[in-house]
Amino acid sequence: MKLYNTLTGKKEKFVPLTEGKVKMYSCGPTVYNYIHIGNARPFIVFDTLRRYFEYCGYSVTFVQNFTDIDDKMIARANEEGITVSQLAERFITEYYADADALGIKRASEHPKATENIDAIIDTVEKLVKDGYAYNVDGDVYFSTKSFDDYGKLSNQPLDELEAGVRIDISEKKHDVMDFALWKKQKPGEPAWDSPWGKGRPGWHIECSAMANKYLGATIDIHSGGQDLIFPHHENEIAQSECANGKKFANYWLHNGYININNRKMSKSLGNFFTVREVLGEFSAEVVRFFMLSAHYRSPVNFSKELMEQASAGLERLYNCKDNIEFLKQSAKSGKADKQIEEMLSLHKKAFIESMNDDINTAAAISSLFDIAREANGSVTENDTLETLCLIHDTITELGEVLGILQNERDKSLSDEIEKMINKRQQARKEKNFALADEIRDKLKGQGIILEDTPAGVKWRKE
RNA sequence: GGCGCCAUAGCCAAGCGGUAAGGCAGAGGCCUGCAAAGCCUUUACCCCCGGUUCAAAUCCGGGUGGCGCCUCCA
Numbered sequence: 345m346k347l348y349n350t351l352t353g354k355k356e357k358f359v360p361l362t363e364g365k366v367k368m369y370s371c372g373p374t375v376y377n378y379i380h381i382g383n384a385r386p387f388i389v390f391d392t393l394r395r396y397f398e399y400c401g402y403s404v405t406f407v408q409n410f411t412d413i414d415d416k417m418i419a420r421a422n423e424e425g426i427t428v429s430q431l432a433e434r435f436i437t438e439y440y441a442d443a444d445a446l447g448i449k450r451a452s453e454h455p456k457a458t459e460n461i462d463a464i465i466d467t468v469e470k471l472v473k474d475g476y477a478y479n480v481d482g483d484v485y486f487s488t489k490s491f492d493d494y495g496k497l498s499n500q501p502l503d504e505l506e507a508g509v510r511i512d513i514s515e516k517k518h519d520v521m522d523f524a525l526w527k528k529q530k531p532g533e534p535a536w537d538s539p540w541g542k543g544r545p546g547w548h549i550e551c552s553a554m555a556n557k558y559l560g561a562t563i564d565i566h567s568g569g570q571d572l573i574f575p576h577h578e579n580e581i582a583q584s585e586c587a588n589g590k591k592f593a594n595y596w597l598h599n600g601y602i603n604i605n606n607r608k609m610s611k612s613l614g615n616f617f618t619v620r621e622v623l624g625e626f627s628a629e630v631v632r633f634f635m636l637s638a639h640y641r642s643p644v645n646f647s648k649e650l651m652e653q654a655s656a657g658l659e660r661l662y663n664c665k666d667n668i669e670f671l672k673q674s675a676k677s678g679k680a681d682k683q684i685e686e687m688l689s690l691h692k693k694a695f696i697e698s699m700n701d702d703i704n705t706a707a708a709i710s711s712l713f714d715i716a717r718e719a720n721g722s723v724t725e726n727d728t729l730e731t732l733c734l735i736h737d738t739i740t741e742l743g744e745v746l747g748i749l750q751n752e753r754d755k756s757l758s759d760e761i762e763k764m765i766n767k768r769q770q771a772r773k774e775k776n777f778a779l780a781d782e783i784r785d786k787l788k789g790q791g792i793i794l795e796d797t798p799a800g801v802k803w804r805k806e
Numbered sequence: 807g808g809c810g811c812c813a814u815a816g817c818c819a820a821g822c823g824g825u826a827a828g829g830c831a832g833a834g835g836c837c838u839g840c841a842a843a844g845c846c847u848u849u850a851c852c853c854c855c856g857g858u859u860c861a862a863a864u865c866c867g868g869g870u871g872g873c874g875c876c877u878c879c880a
Binding site: 353374382384385415498501504505506568570573574575600602606608610641644645649653655657667698701707713721777794 | 872875877
């Protein structure tokens, strides 16, 4: 498998540290609000990568943190008149609700910054002891000049970064590019005891400390949104590599943004939709399908119209799966069709090749459409159960890699509606088409769509 | 100022040197009692100008237009 590595700017063959195993760390949400769909993209994309690794037989350890203490957490908690930990608890619950809906599998570990203060302090202490960080009156800063490789991820030499720095009134730092590892407590803020007095961790340090604690000094893959490349991931590298004396991550993966009218969706611009809002109009699966219908590194525009397109596409795939399921009910056992078998294996192979090429989900999805088109065109009520199962299983299997097509359509009908369907069948038999059509329209008004097929009448809910 | 990304049909989107996948929408046809679902057909001077090559959407140079990071942000 090849993955695009931000560190080298190239697609590289993926070689794990330990054969058959993958250690991944992905930056999780700051839990001060509902996640928006821009946040959801990396969660969906890297969940898909994780699923694909597992599909390929890797044993994956996937760690995704919760940032549950920082300036925004404190500000929001104050606004709401609740404690930071109450705020965190609330939005962690909400995160899981959204993530579960979106088919994002739970990580192996979801560590919280506030539950890993010891590990954080240990890391900071090490950095101070080895001369990479300094304490100024209870605030501890990382000295970027002490790390020769600083800037290697964002591909910017330190002096260039410095030249671009905006007005920084921060007093205590020795250098404008230095960043906080530990922040001295301000009145009313939550704080923990430390060798430098009461305070709390800076933003970047938690990921370094927790990645090390849960995965070790060197990990295979670190991922997140492109906006984390600088400064967050750059700083993580500095902290981790200085503290551990080892390379931090072999592969750095970054997803592109979600745009609104070609502009980055972000909380600071205020042009965002929360996942919760979108789920009021579209199913979570449509959201997921939409995200995967473009390559993960490309920017992707978000609009109602595009969501509708995605919805129609997903519907087509479900129809195919559903039609086959319907035929299965009356199919007879027998040998599987050789041609279908070949067709499926061809498209499955293409699917895997696409995924191997830097997780090209857009191309992988096209293989699903290829299967659907060919299956729709050749399958009849005379096909064997084995043939039908093969198609159905292949679609489900590949769909699972992407985290889609796993739902069963609602198969429950009220007695009343069932009676109406039977009545309509009777009317059709008697060529009373006026009555039959009337019943069909009436059912449509109730969200039941009827399809007359060679294998019998089929219904689905809108 | 530094670093980087993008430009393919009405819309979305693959493509990574060998003559343009796939989806949505539209049109026509087939199937159907009529529908629905589905199938078939149909639409591309690949932003522009040069260059390299037997061959370029793909590589190189130069434009034009759009976006991002360098500040909290997925």
